[in-house]
Amino acid sequence: MTSWAVDSAFAVFAVAAVVTGFLVFRTDSMVRASFWLLASFVNVGLILVLLNARFLGFSVVLMMAGEMSVMAIFMVMLMMNPAGLNPMTMVHQHRASVAAGVTAFLALAGVGIVVDFPDDPARQDPAQVTAELGVEELGDSMLVFQTAGAALLATMIGGIAVTSRRGRYGTADEGSVPPPLDPPDAESAL
Amino acid sequence: MTLDALLVVAAALVGIGVYGALSQQSFVMIMMGIELIINGALLAAVALWAYSSGGSPKGQMLGVVILTVMAVEAALGFAVMTNVYRVRKADITEKTKRLRG
Numbered sequence: 495m496t497s498w499a500v501d502s503a504f505a506v507f508a509v510a511a512v513v514t515g516f517l518v519f520r521t522d523s524m525v526r527a528s529f530w531l532l533a534s535f536v537n538v539g540l541i542l543v544l545l546n547a548r549f550l551g552f553s554v555v556l557m558m559a560g561e562m563s564v565m566a567i568f569m570v571m572l573m574m575n576p577a578g579l580n581p582m583t584m585v586h587q588h589r590a591s592v593a594a595g596v597t598a599f600l601a602l603a604g605v606g607i608v609v610d611f612p613d614d615p616a617r618q619d620p621a622q623v624t625a626e627l628g629v630e631e632l633g634d635s636m637l638v639f640q641t642a643g644a645a646l647l648a649t650m651i652g653g654i655a656v657t658s659r660r661g662r663y664g665t666a667d668e669g670s671v672p673p674p675l676d677p678p679d680a681e682s683a684l
Numbered sequence: 685m686t687l688d689a690l691l692v693v694a695a696a697l698v699g700i701g702v703y704g705a706l707s708q709q710s711f712v713m714i715m716m717g718i719e720l721i722i723n724g725a726l727l728a729a730v731a732l733w734a735y736s737s738g739g740s741p742k743g744q745m746l747g748v749v750i751l752t753v754m755a756v757e758a759a760l761g762f763a764v765m766t767n768v769y770r771v772r773k774a775d776i777t778e779k780t781k782r783l784r785g
Contacts, residue, residue, distance in 0.1 A: 504685040508693045511727075515697055515720050519704045524712065531716050534697070538727050541693075542747075544685065545734040550747045554726070557751060561758055565712070568762060572712055572775050584709040584776065591707030599699025606691025611732065616739030623739065630741035631748070638745055642752040649756045653763035659770070 504544055511537035524569040532562035546620045549627055690731035697724030709776040711768070715761045719754065726750045 514533040521527050535558035542551030585591070617623060631639045697720055704717030726747060733743025765775075774780045 501685050504689070508689070512693060512696045512700070515700045515723070518716055518720065519700070519708065519713070524710070527713065527716060531719060534720065535723060538697070538723055541690070541727060542730050545690075545730055547730050547734065547744055547747065550726075550730060550744060550751070553748075553751060557755065561755070564762075565716075565758070568712055568765075572710065572769075584713070585707040586709055586778070588707050591703050594706055595699045595701075595703025598702045599695050602695035602698055603692045606695060606728075607688050611687060611736040614736050614738040616734050616737065616743075623741075623744075626739075626741040627744045630745060635742060635745045638749065642749060645752060645756060649759045653759050656760070656763040657766045 500544055504541060507537045507540045507544070510534075511541065524573050525566050528562050528565040528569050531565070532558055535562070546616060546618065546623050548620050549624050687731055687735040690735075691728055694724040694728035694731065697721075697727065709778060711761075711765045711775060711777070714777070715758065715765075718757060718761070722750060722754045722757065726754075 511534050514530045514537065517530040518527045518534065521530060536555050539551045539554035539558070542548075542554060545551075701717045701720030701722075701724060704720060705714050706717070708714050708717060729743070729746050729750060733740075733747070737743040768780065769775055772780060
């Protein structure tokens with residue numbers, strides 16, 4: 495791709511990522527909010543593809559398509575304002591939040607512009623970049639990669655443990671019930 | 685497409701995320717703010733990989749780790765939110781003030 499094509503594509507994706515990210519908190523329907531967030535993630539993923547990080551970029555798109563679909567279901571369950579027909583503002587400490595957001599943006603953008611990062615760009619061959627990442631994942635950084643996998647497994651187990659209705663000490667609705675002191679009768683247990 | 689422009693976009697995403705996470709009352713909307721913050725962090729990390737790391741694949745590994753963090757945050761956030769709703773019948777932060785004396 496020529497340079498001006500990359501630049502204009504980046505401009506489109508960047509504006510779209512920020513605008514859709516902002517619309518997440520401006521729409522009246524929480525389902526629409528989750529799809530605006532998906533749009534923001536897809537645009538960031540496309541920027542990553544422009545940066546030649548194709549594996550990461552498409553991973554973001556794939557992961558977020560799934561995650562935001564699940565998120566939309568949760569949104570339906572927890573929605574305050576069905577179909578977004580009425581205006582909805584559910585915010586607290588609004589002014590302080592705006593100040594915090596603007597401060598975070600100005601501080602981070604200031605750091606990004608002022609600091610002189612080393613000018614050492616990556617190679618421009620996407621296939622080679624992806625191949626290098628694959629070798630890295632199963633080579634020097636295998637411990638990192640495997641740890642990420644183990645963390646995801648622990649998350650699955652933890653998520654099920656936290657959400658299961660019936661736990662070790664009774665149902666979640668009744669709160670914690672201590673186990674009986676006498677062991678259950680072995681005969682009746684059979 | 686320059687490093688400065690990419691970092692400004694990432695900062696904007698983080699700023700919007702901070703605003704959302706602090707201002708929203710609903711638990712799911714707070715989670716969306718946190719997701720936006722991680723989104724900005726991912727963009728910044730990959731931008732720095734692309735422009736000032738010499739193309740070391742370890743920079744992309746950081747991106748993989750950030751993706752993992754995003755998945756863990758979403759999954760455990762949903763799990764905790766489900767449990768809070770079940771125990772307290774609360775879906776916004778204002779309903780969980782019971783510990784306040």
